[in-house]
Amino acid sequence: AQRVTQPEKLLSVFKGAPVELKCNYSYSGSPELFWYVQYSRQRLQLLLRHISRESIKGFTADLNKGETSFHLKKPFAQEEDSAMYYCALSAVSGNTPLVFGKGTRLSVIA
């Protein structure tokens, strides 16, 4: 069975500090991993997917198959990064539904 674990419900960091949002997964096949973000009073939106290997809004995430992790990182947090972040997983083929973690609320303190 597919499972995504985000161990932190809430993460508070100071503006300018590094951020790391943890995500671990369990999946027997070839996974595709995603990070979704939901800003206050906005809809859920894709932040990045590991296949794209992009950096979006300064965030990066590397898929570590050995550790089954896909942690989201940013070197210098900004206040506008405060939001709810969800890690999600599907099969590389796209033929399985997205499975989401419970989410981590990031709060960036000025």
Add this chain to the structure above:
Amino acid sequence: GAGVSQTPSNKVTEKGKYVELRCDPISGHTALYWYRQSLGQGPEFLIYFQGTGAADDSGLPNDRFFAVRPEGSVSTLKIQRTERGDSAVYLCASSLTRGETQYFGPGTRLLVL
């Protein structure tokens, strides 16, 4: 262009009643998904449509839940004999085709009293 829209934005009903939730996907998107998000949880998959057909309904919790997409565009999620445990935010998403980026709607917040 317009994103995914969902109506109503909020729905309050009584236990035992029937409700319908509507989703308007992005024009041209053939894939449509329904998710349910309970308080403190991430979205949970309910059902996926490719065109008019339900290609995967493995996430529907029981036979009180049903969804249709008769013309391959708008979809309706139908819940019969609602229970208090059905209270959640119901999210709809669409993508150009399966495996492409999913774009989410604002959700319908359902409260069953």
